[in-house]
Amino acid sequence: MKQVTASGQTVEDAVQSALKQLNTTEDQVNVDIIDEGKKGMFGIFGTKRAIVKVTVAENHLQQVETYLKQIVSAFSEDVFVETSTKGSTVTFDLSGKSIALLIGKRGQTLNAIQYLVQVALNRLSKERYHVVVDAEGYRKRRKETLEQLAHRLADKANKIKKHVSLEPMPSYERKIIHSALQHNEQIATYSDGTEPNRHVVIKPVTK
Amino acid sequence: MKALIQTIVEPLVDHPEEIQVNVKEESGKMIYHLTVHPEDVGKVIGKNGRIAKVIRTVVYAAGSDTKKRIYLDIM
Numbered sequence: 001m002k003q004v005t006a007s008g009q010t011v012e013d014a015v016q017s018a019l020k021q022l023n024t025t026e027d028q029v030n031v032d033i034i035d036e037g038k039k040g041m042f043g044i045f046g047t048k049r050a051i052v053k054v055t056v057a058e059n060h061l062q063q064v065e066t067y068l069k070q071i072v073s074a075f076s077e078d079v080f081v082e083t084s085t086k087g088s089t090v091t092f093d094l095s096g097k098s099i100a101l102l103i104g105k106r107g108q109t110l111n112a113i114q115y116l117v118q119v120a121l122n123r124l125s126k127e128r129y130h131v132v133v134d135a136e137g138y139r140k141r142r143k144e145t146l147e148q149l150a151h152r153l154a155d156k157a158n159k160i161k162k163h164v165s166l167e168p169m170p171s172y173e174r175k176i177i178h179s180a181l182q183h184n185e186q187i188a189t190y191s192d193g194t195e196p197n198r199h200v201v202i203k204p205v206t207k
Numbered sequence: 208m209k210a211l212i213q214t215i216v217e218p219l220v221d222h223p224e225e226i227q228v229n230v231k232e233e234s235g236k237m238i239y240h241l242t243v244h245p246e247d248v249g250k251v252i253g254k255n256g257r258i259a260k261v262i263r264t265v266v267y268a269a270g271s272d273t274k275k276r277i278y279l280d281i282m
Contacts, residue, residue: 067218074211074269101268109268112261119258120218195255 003055011036011050018054030055060124061090068092068117068133075102088128092117094135103135107142110135111170143176150180150202154187157202166200168193174200211269212239212279215262220247236276239266248282 004021008014015031022029037050065083072079072094079096094102103110110133118131132139149166157164166177177200178189185205192201209228217223222244231238243251252259263279270277 064218067214070214071211071265074208074214101271104264104268108264112264112268115257115261116215116219116265119253123218196257196260 003053005034005051005053007049007051009037009047009049011052014050014052015054018052022054022056024056028056028059060121061085063124064117064121064131065092067120068113071113071116072102089130089132090121091132091134094133099135099138103138107138110138142173146173146176147180150177151184153202154181154184157204158186161204161206163201163203165192166202168197168199171198174198208237208239208266208270208273208277212241212262212266215265216241216243216251219250219258220244221250222247232275236278237270237273238278238280240280242282251281 002022004018006014006018006021008017011033014037015026018031019026019029032053032055033050034053035048035051038046038048061083065081069079069081072081076096076098079094079099079102082093082095084091084093101109102113104112114131114133117133118129121129121131153164153166169177174191178191181187181189181202187202187204189200189202191198193199209230212228213226216226220226220243225242225244225247227242229240229242231240241251250258251262259281262281266279267277
């Protein structure tokens with residue numbers, strides 16, 4: 001952890017001087033005031049300089065972004081990562097060459113990377129974060145595909161009057177299916193099996 | 208590949224200095240043997256082997272352009 005003690009005529013001056021030494025900005029540090037300083041008489045007698053201790057706050061998000069970049073670099077040289085935070089959800093958006101390789105079959109590689117980043121982040125940080133790793137709009141495309149699949153299989157379940165099981169999916173993908181069919185009153189959905197083989201089942205509602 | 212395994216495991220454990228990756232080559236396949244500090248074993252395996260599984264997924268995918276089949280052995 002980097003930290004610096006600096007002095008100046010006022011607290012503000014001291015902080016600015018410390019920030020210059022650390023080469024950072026005020027929103028990335030914690031400031032401890034050791035001495036507020038005194039102006040003295042006419043600015044000549046009894047002046048005391050302000051002293052502050054400035055510590056660079058550990059930026060967990062930046063640390064995991066580096067972690068993610070390191071993993072991704074094993075796949076392709078030119079991948080960019082864009083980070084955005086919304087509440088406790090952190091989204092890393094990947095773009096660049098060989099994105100398909102990073103996504104993998106049905107997103108399995110992307111999901112694996114996402115889980116690693118989430119575990120790493122929550123180990124570092126006291127707060128709990130939910131991590132989403134996306135690649136060139138994959139999550140949105142997948143959502144549309146799943147919704148279409150849901151409606152198609154709901155029709156099928158209705159027609160053959162039998163339960164229709166889907167393949168195992170991670171929880172947020174199952175959630176997409178459940179919410180897509182939430183308002184369809186001819187069928188009901190539930191999840192069956194235990195992780196990692198938990199899957200959605202669509203059953204027709206008999207009247 | 209060895210560096211990738213090291214990188215992936217590092218933030219997951221309490222004793223990153225004790226991560227060891229040994230490589231063994233056998234007919235047509237590369238075997239990477241990962242060893243960590245005894246206290247960290249659970250952390251790289253995870254609940255129901257979930258972390259071990261994702262480490263393998265990432266490593267196998269990264270090695271998909273090499274001709275040899277890759278195996279990752281944990282402990």
